Amino acid sequence: MLYAFRRILMAIPTLLVVAVIVFTLMRLIPGDPAQLLVGDMDDLETIARVRKELGLDQPLLVQFGIWILNLLQGDFGNSMRNGEPILPTILYRFSVTAAFAGTALLLAALIAVPMGVVAAWRARTSLDYALRLTAMLLVSMPTFWVGLILILIFGISLRWLPVVGYVSLGDDFVRGVLYMLMPVAALVVGELASIMRMARSSALEVLQLDYIAHARAKGLSERRVLLRHVLPNSLAPTLTLIGITLGNSLGGAAVTETVFSIPGLGRYLVDAIYARDYLVVQGCLMFVSFIFIVVNLLVDLCYPLLDPRVKL
């Protein structure tokens, strides 16, 4: 517990650096949110007024200071486009993304880890090559392309699955699942291969250790050797990878969200970047970084379960 607390404390400087990077980046971007809001209505006075309203007329350092101070109090500010408070939106959007990105990753891990272990177990046999080739073919396809193909097949040709829209699982489980199938599948395809590779290579390493030979020498069955000795000991690096992938896919699902019209965090952020909605972009990136750090912290906290040598 103390460890977790310390790790969170350590995340503070990292988040501060994120804040500086994000803030600087946003102010370097050409384009003016006020102009975009006013559009081609061509009214310099209105633009000036909007700038003032948004606080963009303040010196940058002051803007940064205000933002950070508010952030520390949990106030992410309001959207520059519509004045909505940002944090609730982020939380809602995040829950959407987390639902399908998390499911996808879980599924990918459930498929990929056994695949990897089996491939390592039968290393350099036809089975191994077949599994690896499958994984590689899958990872060689860009996510949005997979998404469009899925839409073409299951949405338009077969009409089995809805193409656009989103129903949250909490509202209507069955329909929610239907809506999730394609985006989840598209993400799984992208994540499967790297997890499988990692699982394979770490299982390969474990398989060469003496205690595996010892387990076999004790007369254990192969199944037991794999499940009880190889799997737990090869899981740690895979888990790390999963942590990084999850952290990333929570923010990076923008592509999938665009293809499947899912109102997730990634899409929210991309829209905000295009609209120069500074506070939203800054808030989202801070939030995603925070989640990334927390997820990886959770992963670290899992290590002692896998390896009693690790003391936190």
Add this chain to the structure above:
Amino acid sequence: EDAMPVAGGSLAIALTTDIQGINPGVTRDGNTDAVINHVAEGLVAYKEDGSVGLLGAKSLSVSEDGLSYTFTLRDGMTFHNGAPVTSAEVKWSWDRLLNEQTGWRCRSWFVPGGDVVIQSIDTPDAQTIVFNLVEPTAIFLPKMANHQCIGPILHPDSIGADGKFLTPIATGPYKLAEWKQGEYVILERFEGYVANTDPKSGFAGDRTPYIDSLKFMVVPDAAVAKAALLAGDVQLSREFTPNDLTELETKDGLKVYSSDSFNWKLLLFNRKDGLFTDVNLRQAITEAIDIDEVAQIMSNGLAKGNPSAVPLLSNFHTSVQDQRPAFDPANAKAHAEDADYTGETLKIMTNRRFQDDYDTSLIVQEQLKRAGFNVELEVVEWATQDDAYYAGGYQMMVYSYSPRTEPYLSFELVSDTKPDTAKAHEIVSDEFTALLRQAATTLDTAGRQAAFDAMHRVLIEDLPGASLYNPAVVSASTDRLMGYSEFGVGHPRLWGIWLAE
């Protein structure tokens, strides 16, 4: 098609981006306007040909001196909460709009410093409302009817006690039922809607709703929007280019709509940038562009080029407006030489947000190359281009103006009265300013036409940009949808339509 309308059913419509908000005329952009237009109404609105028609008002009279406009409210007009609409609410609405705190996007048009200054708003009786202006102008009604500003009539309960906007309690054929941010907006039919007796035209006239509920779904990607229509997830999708027409027409179960529009696409020149200060170069480039070919390709043969600020759809578009420096690559070369152009790389700024801007610039680039210019595209992100539009920092850019039905508003876009606030492409000339004023203050049509013609002549000589064409609006729906059509302002009109069976 001639069948009698039937009420009921629901319709899903694809929307590229989420709406910005629900405060009519305040939180807005194109998509927001398209949705909110069904919820909130003003006194007047644009008709099919771009002229101003009646909506909230059943009649309108203008005083001899052109200073006071008297509107009589439509019979049986009620708010979504059931309260009848009286002139008091209209005045309240306008007072609110003109208050700086409200943040109405069009406020500056109507207050001192703007083109039209409202002096006072009177309410002689419950059904009558009078707008008194400071000086006579031809553009009061066009500005009042503007679809971006809406000039919404709202019930005071729309605003909370703390002055915060709550929800639009308005007078439109549809009520806001649910807005799930980032996902969809659902509008429900307003049962108590009593329509204007004028026939449906543009946004004006009869707006009787039939379909029970409208669901605007956010579908960010155009390719997916098309897929969603084909898959039946949405029944109306409007994110098409004319190039999609031929394909969509062959699909079973679909209907395809297209219309010319009041949108205006042009190649702007930065007259403050080096070579482009020389009008000869601007002219050379204009002569090197075959706007008809551009329009042909971009509209798949539907449209022709428009060299003028006055849209082809507009009644003010006469043969004078068709004049331009003729397409003549040979001449272009000569003019380029006059401008001391010696093969420097010229840049066209464009963006990828709007696929037709991008494609148009590719075509223009190709044409200019053929005429011997060395042209590169500078593809930037939309917001960056928009910034450059205001701040300069480009040579040429393909730019689209949203629909302007009133030519005065279009000409305004390429000129400025003050040199210090002028944008890089704008004409700053007293002559032009005078003509603009003439177009605004002259009330009779012939006089205005003369002003527009004169301005066009300046435009094709001074060349703030090369006007290209008015992009077409293309959409498609399920063939069960009846009574739907597109019109030049480009927003969907989902009243007066119904679902067969």
Add this chain to the structure above:
Amino acid sequence: MDRSNQDLLPLFSVNNLTIAFPGIGEVVRDISFAIGRGETVGVVGESGSGKSMLARAAMRLLPSQATVVRGRIMFEGQSLFDLGARQMRSVRGAGIGMVFQEPMTSLNPALTIGAQIEEGLRAHGRMDDQAGGQRILDMLERVRIADPRRCLRQYPHEFSGGMRQRIMLASVLLMEPKLLIADEPTTALDAVIQREVLEIMGEITRDLGVAVMLISHDLGVVGAYTERLVVMQKGELVEKGNTRDILLRPRHPYTQTLIGSLPSRQKSSSGAQAGAFAPGAPLLEVENLRVVFTRKGSLPFTPATTTDALKGVSLTIRAGETVAVVGESGSGKTTLGRSILRLVDRSGGVIRIAGQDIQSLSENALRHLRRETQIVFQDPYSSLDPRRRIHEIVAEGLRGDPEVHRRDYRSRAAAVLEEVDLPASFLDRFPHQLSGGQRQRVCIARALIMRPTLVIADEPVSALDITVQAKILELMKRLQRQHGFAYLFISHDLGVVEQVADRVLVMQAGRVVEEGVRDAIFDHPHHPYTRLLLQAVPDLHEVEPGAYEIRRRHYNDEPAAPPGMRFDWQNAAGPATLIDVGDQHRVSCVPLMSVVSG
């Protein structure tokens, strides 16, 4: 097959076994030998001679690429290669048990000891009865695990290497195999612990009547603990027979070299046996050296952990002298060597080389000094940059010398290689193309090219085969004779030390506990730790030229501590007080009083 018949057959026999790897060829060739019930058989041979392959073949746990070309292995009258997977599993563990070389990796770190022991028993259906649990506890007690109950709940990493190996032993023997195969079970352990494990193993297997196949490259170990011996070389069996007989009358030349390579005490080479008294300025003086390692907490705010690696060590080396440092693993030997070159920062004390305090030196002067003093590291595999060619490695030190021209590097390197008996053709090779012994020579050459006055040799032969080891030691001596440099020779191998050292320092837990000339230490060790250490190694005695016998060192006399003192046998924080017991032989002692008062 009736029982009497079975008794006649050997328990385990290998017949004409040949194992090959694709692309490499046969690594075990036509090997035949047998092990009877309850018999202990040793398998010796240089590294890579196929010993492990043999063991793995017996368990049918060969790497997947390996193929058994011909031959068979019989166990209790069955041919192991003909068994089905299920039958084979019942042989593994219950019929043949196996203990692996590396105690650190042969237990699954993620499972408790209890789970790992039970799992084997359960696989053979021996965990069902109530008695099962008790049997486990009894066995753990027999391998001298202090608290067996607690041990079952603990994880492998909570035990030291020796304990782990004993736990392994217990877990294997619990399944009551008929044959125990132990593949280098103690190679990774230090002498004292090695002895403990082997003793326990011998004791229990004798009691249970389990046959043992003990694999090792250490002739001393195998000789001391087995009845019969199989000697392998390059995949072939070159000699087999009674252990004593082979040691006394080795027939095959390879066996003869093997035995001949065993280190033994020789007449002091440099004559520096007396050098300790020789006058002349000391080359290296270390006074009261202290080194504390601070490992920062893995996170901010966590307390730093400190290790007192050296708690006040003093020593002196004169030119041409060989001073050996021996001691248990972790006693600070390596740290001592490194801090002399300032590769490790000292926390206290003084180090003077040729009279100069190295701490006060500037960066530049230090670089010069380092060139005078060279170090040969323990591990020939990790001390050569795998991406550099041999000539680059050897000549690297010349770069700092402005007097040597670049184009001379190669010829200088070639010359030095010749000194260490490597042909010039090695110049363009990469380290991985060299054997361990050749690499170690390169390391020496790299040190030698600098013409140092002092060479710190940190376990320079511990990773090498005994035959190669002998050659390297010979080489080092020869070079010392030629160039006259002094050695600080760090090793835990007492045999080697006995062979090369003039003087010996015995270290324990960061302190010197005994110091003296070689013969004094080996013949009259005073300190109990030194005695324990010396008695742990089986010693090969030359009975007559070419004939050997394994003997345990044994010291009858029990030297008494000086009056009013007792030997310092506790891991105190401070430096040890060394008391002279004559002839520069000094032992760490504490006054008896201090125990009373403390």
Add this chain to the structure above:
Amino acid sequence: MIRLFRSLGWIGFGPSLLVSVVILAIVGLVWTPFDPNALDFAHRYLPPALPYVTGTDHLGRDLFSRLLLGASTSAAVSGSAVIGALLIGSLLGAISGYFMGWPDRIAMLVMDAILAMPGILLALAIMTVTGPSVAGLIGAMAVTFTPVVFRVVRSTVLSLREKEFIEASRALGNRDFFTIAYHILPNCVAPLTVVGTSLFGSAVLTESALSFLGLGVPPHVPTWGAMLSDGRNIFSQAPWAVIYPGLAISYLLLGVNLTGDRLRDLLDPRVKGHI
């Protein structure tokens, strides 16, 4: 099928795919059947048939010529991004890991911060600053990849530091920077090659995803990723406009991934012993 790969030498299969892309890229630079950027309004939406091997797009550009040119631009864009990340990341990583202390802490902080932000979105944000230019794209991807390289190199250096040959180098009196350049960096080459290939794969995908999100390369630099994302708008009229770029990307990535796996097997000493 698997027999085929075996007999081809599975080992050589991936690299041979890569080599064929390189050959295509070279051909594309020297010769294409049509001008890849020329619009031909008379020949729009042509399905694959001679002379347009893979058809034309909505502006009549020859897709095959664009694919040929795209081979080199794709490789160059992704390659430069990866090389940039490798250079910066390994230099920072080596210095950081070798000296530890405060430079290490600062570098770790910044790298962690970059790593904490989702790659594609960070790249997107950077590209909005730089504008959708080739240099901007390369820079944005390089920045997002740098922490990956940094971490690999740093941990390699940390483990190298324990190796005795590094101590030996110090014992010989070498300067620190010499030790880094002469011993440390060359020994990072193996892990870097593996990381490099896998990053190259990500770069191709990232580049395509950025195009999809609206910020990619300019049109006269037709990378396969950009072609794929452009083609989706005319997907139903001209499916070939997405199929061929998609296939090209899959082909390239298959080559890259296979090569990466092979390199890892070759370079990883632990696996090496067991080939």
